[in-house]
Amino acid sequence: MKVLKSSIRVPVRFSETDAMGVVWHGNYLKFFEDAREQFGKDFGIQYLDVHAQGYFIPIVKSEISHKASIFYGEEAVVHIILEQHDSAKIVFRYKVINDTTKQVAATGMTMQVFMFVSDRTLELIKPEFYKIWEMKQNWIDA
Amino acid sequence: MKVLKSSIRVPVRFSETDAMGVVWHGNYLKFFEDAREQFGKDFGIQYLDVHAQGYFIPIVKSEISHKASIFYGEEAVVHIILEQHDSAKIVFRYKVINDTTKQVAATGMTMQVFMFVSDRTLELIKPEFYKIWEMKQNWIDA
Amino acid sequence: MKVLKSSIRVPVRFSETDAMGVVWHGNYLKFFEDAREQFGKDFGIQYLDVHAQGYFIPIVKSEISHKASIFYGEEAVVHIILEQHDSAKIVFRYKVINDTTKQVAATGMTMQVFMFVSDRTLELIKPEFYKIWEMKQNWIDA
Amino acid sequence: MKVLKSSIRVPVRFSETDAMGVVWHGNYLKFFEDAREQFGKDFGIQYLDVHAQGYFIPIVKSEISHKASIFYGEEAVVHIILEQHDSAKIVFRYKVINDTTKQVAATGMTMQVFMFVSDRTLELIKPEFYKIWEMKQNWIDA
Numbered sequence: 001m002k003v004l005k006s007s008i009r010v011p012v013r014f015s016e017t018d019a020m021g022v023v024w025h026g027n028y029l030k031f032f033e034d035a036r037e038q039f040g041k042d043f044g045i046q047y048l049d050v051h052a053q054g055y056f057i058p059i060v061k062s063e064i065s066h067k068a069s070i071f072y073g074e075e076a077v078v079h080i081i082l083e084q085h086d087s088a089k090i091v092f093r094y095k096v097i098n099d100t101t102k103q104v105a106a107t108g109m110t111m112q113v114f115m116f117v118s119d120r121t122l123e124l125i126k127p128e129f130y131k132i133w134e135m136k137q138n139w140i141d142a
Numbered sequence: 143m144k145v146l147k148s149s150i151r152v153p154v155r156f157s158e159t160d161a162m163g164v165v166w167h168g169n170y171l172k173f174f175e176d177a178r179e180q181f182g183k184d185f186g187i188q189y190l191d192v193h194a195q196g197y198f199i200p201i202v203k204s205e206i207s208h209k210a211s212i213f214y215g216e217e218a219v220v221h222i223i224l225e226q227h228d229s230a231k232i233v234f235r236y237k238v239i240n241d242t243t244k245q246v247a248a249t250g251m252t253m254q255v256f257m258f259v260s261d262r263t264l265e266l267i268k269p270e271f272y273k274i275w276e277m278k279q280n281w282i283d284a
Numbered sequence: 285m286k287v288l289k290s291s292i293r294v295p296v297r298f299s300e301t302d303a304m305g306v307v308w309h310g311n312y313l314k315f316f317e318d319a320r321e322q323f324g325k326d327f328g329i330q331y332l333d334v335h336a337q338g339y340f341i342p343i344v345k346s347e348i349s350h351k352a353s354i355f356y357g358e359e360a361v362v363h364i365i366l367e368q369h370d371s372a373k374i375v376f377r378y379k380v381i382n383d384t385t386k387q388v389a390a391t392g393m394t395m396q397v398f399m400f401v402s403d404r405t406l407e408l409i410k411p412e413f414y415k416i417w418e419m420k421q422n423w424i425d426a
Numbered sequence: 427m428k429v430l431k432s433s434i435r436v437p438v439r440f441s442e443t444d445a446m447g448v449v450w451h452g453n454y455l456k457f458f459e460d461a462r463e464q465f466g467k468d469f470g471i472q473y474l475d476v477h478a479q480g481y482f483i484p485i486v487k488s489e490i491s492h493k494a495s496i497f498y499g500e501e502a503v504v505h506i507i508l509e510q511h512d513s514a515k516i517v518f519r520y521k522v523i524n525d526t527t528k529q530v531a532a533t534g535m536t537m538q539v540f541m542f543v544s545d546r547t548l549e550l551i552k553p554e555f556y557k558i559w560e561m562k563q564n565w566i567d568a
Contacts, residue, residue: 011463014473015168015456017161019214024157025343026313030441033310037437047440048499059309063347069404072161073474120353153321156331157314167485168455172299175452179295189298190357201451205489211546215332262495299452301445303498308441356445 002084002139008038009099010076022069023076028106029062032094035080036110039092043082045133053129054117057090061111067104074100084139088126089113144226144281150180151241152218164211165218170248171204174236177222178252181234185224187275195271196259199232203253209246216242226281230268231255286368286423292322293383294360306353307360312390313346316378319364320394323376327366329417337413338401341374345395351388358384368423372410373397428510428565434464435525436502448495449502454532455488458520461506462536465518469508471559479555480543483516487537493530500526510565514552515539 010031018024040046050057070076079095090112098105114123114130126134152173160166182188192199212218221237232254240247256265256272268276294315302308324330334341354360363379374396382389398407398414410418436457444450466472476483496502505521516538524531540549540556552560 011460013456013459013463014160015166015459018156019159019161019163020340020342021161022342025346026157026310026317029310029313030439033439033441034437037439046499056304058304058306058350058353060350061348062309064345066342066344069342073472153318155314155317155321157317162482162484164484167488168452168459171452171455172297175297175299176295179297188357198446200446200448200492200495202492203490204451206487208484208486211484215330298444299450302440303443303445303447305445310441 001142003142004039004043004082004137004139005080006035006039006042007077007079008035010034010078012070012072012074012076014072017072020069022071023105025064025066028064028066028096028108031076031078031096032062032080032092032108032110035078035094036092039080039082043137050130051117053127055123055127056115056117056120057112058115059110060089060113062109064106064108066106068098068101068106070096070098070105071100074098076105081142083142084134088124143284145284146181146185146224146279146281147222148177148181148184149219149221150177152176152220154212154214154216154218156214159214162211164213165247167206167208170206170208170238170250173218173220173238174204174222174234174250174252177220177236178234181222181224185275185279192272193259195269197265197269198257198259198262199254200257201252202231202255204251206248206250208248210240210243210248212238212240212247216240218247223284225284226276230266285426287426288323288327288366288421288423289364290319290323290326291361291363292319294318294362296354296356296358296360298356301356304353306355307389309348309350312348312350312380312392315360315362315380316346316364316376316392316394319362319378320376323364323366327417327421334414335401337411339407339411340399340401340404341396342399343394344373344397346393348390348392350390352382352385352390354380354382354389355384358382360389365426367426368418372408427568429568430465430469430508430563430565431506432461432465432468433503433505434461436460436504438496438498438500438502440498443498446495448497449531451490451492454490454492454522454534457502457504457522458488458506458518458534458536461504461520462518465506465508469559469563476556477543479553481549481553482541482543482546483538484541485536486515486539488535490532490534492532494524494527494532496522496524496531497526500524502531507568509568510560514550 096106238248378392380390520534522532
């Protein structure tokens with residue numbers, strides 16, 4: 001599969017831990033969001049660029065598999081990969097590494113679709129601006 | 143001082159605790175928000191009513207004093223009071239009771255102002271709809 | 285499949301919305317948590333009961349599929365079902381209804397495992413207390 | 427007043443915005459937390475160092491004054507100052523700059539106290555380790 005890759009270091013906030021002393025499971029979706037931000041910066045396709053084209057790109061599906069905990073004081077590194085798809089959806093895969101223990105803390109996936117800002121209806125085919133952006137990228141084998 | 147009063151019971155979410163095993167301090171601002179919601183319902187002045195009048199009412203000041211912890215599994219009750227003021231600001235005071243221990247967990251204050259949705263500038267005098275709402279209320283001594 | 289069911293009404297907090305004006309996707313995991321809490325109360329198996337038996341029950345897998353948005357001012361109702369499994373895992377399925385529009389806003393799943401509080405290692409077989417709890421329940425067909 | 431200073435750049439997460447399109451007011455306490463983290467790293471007094479000495483340092487008071495909004499896509503820089511006090515409390519002051527508009531978005535304060543991890547009672551005098559840490563610092567005029 002052809003992919004584009006990026007990664008980001010995420011320090012763990014105290015407020016993100018829970019009473020088990022580790023990062024609360026739901027906060028991994030924030031780490032995924034941080035990784036998408038970094039990806040957007042690296043490849044010139046940030047959320048606001050997409051918005052300027054008249055689209056929201058809401059998350060329609062997300063999955064997280066937790067393998068190991070991240071304790072307060074530890075750092076996470078999130079690796080993000082964009083998969084190439086023919087249909088009008090944006091699928092990212094994630095691997096969260098506990099950079100202190102070097103263990104895989106979690107893996108995950110998010111799927112986004114294109115929605116018109118104007119009337120919040122779904123765009124069923126790939127928007128032109130996105131196809132152009134895709135063509136310009138230097139996709140590599142995963 | 144003349145006030146209007148309300149209160150709400152808030153169960154403590156696991157995700158709201160931190161690695162000290164208690165509610166993370168910043169989450170009290172969510173409890174305050176819950177109390178404002180309840181107040182809005184009780185007195186017919188919800189956020190969306192205000193928005194329909196053309197105003198945002200952003201928080202411009204907030205204060206929290208923590209007196210005791212709330213552990214996971216305990217319940218909080220938030221008491222909220224609206225103070226009567228002449229100027230174009232909305233001042234609520236809060237008391238958060240740990241309903242399991244009956245201790246005061248925190249007290250606090252928020253101040254909101256009126257901002258035009260249209261251009262996000264400040265409204266310096268009390269909007270007419272708000273003055274009318276105030277007049278209809280049955281204010282009591284604090 | 286044999287299941288146990290519960291449900292809970294969840295008012296949408298303003299702080300839970302995002303710049304698209306709807307509930308931020310990650311916050312559905314908090315709604316799922318609220319539903320597990322309610323389930324625990326209804327069936328006498330709350331987090332702290334489990335903890336008292338010497339176990340954490342961390343989430344090892346979660347999935348959310350978003351079908352429709354929930355705007356601020358709308359209310360969600362979360363339906364939760366516990367599936368009966370032979371292995372040492374706890375699998376809940378969720379359906380989040382936007383109670384204002386009556387649309388299904390999201391469906392989801394979480395899987396939890398048993399972990400010893402003492403050394404944070406995994407318990408690979410169903411703990412005795414949990415088997416006893418399961419036996420006492422009145423499972424119904426899904 | 428004698429102080430120690432630090433600062434940190436904080437990208438604004440989409441999940442931290444609200445339905446007004448700006449950073450939700452309560453999230454500034456997370457920015458303050460980020461700044462305390464950075465301060466701890468810069469001056470060799472991180473949360474876990476304090477914990478290793480047998481103390482929690484819970485927030486007992488926090489204040490935020492909001493001056494301007496931060497929109498999604500903008501970056502915040504948080505300046506943090508530790509004030510020198512004789513009593514057993516830790517007082518930080520904060521200034522949050524919207525680095526895109528160069529406006530002051532907020533100012534704030536937090537007060538922390540020393541609490542024994544062992545029994546969660548308050549330490550009323552400055553712990554020895556903290557006095558030693560204070561003496562080693564090169565305090566400057568605010």
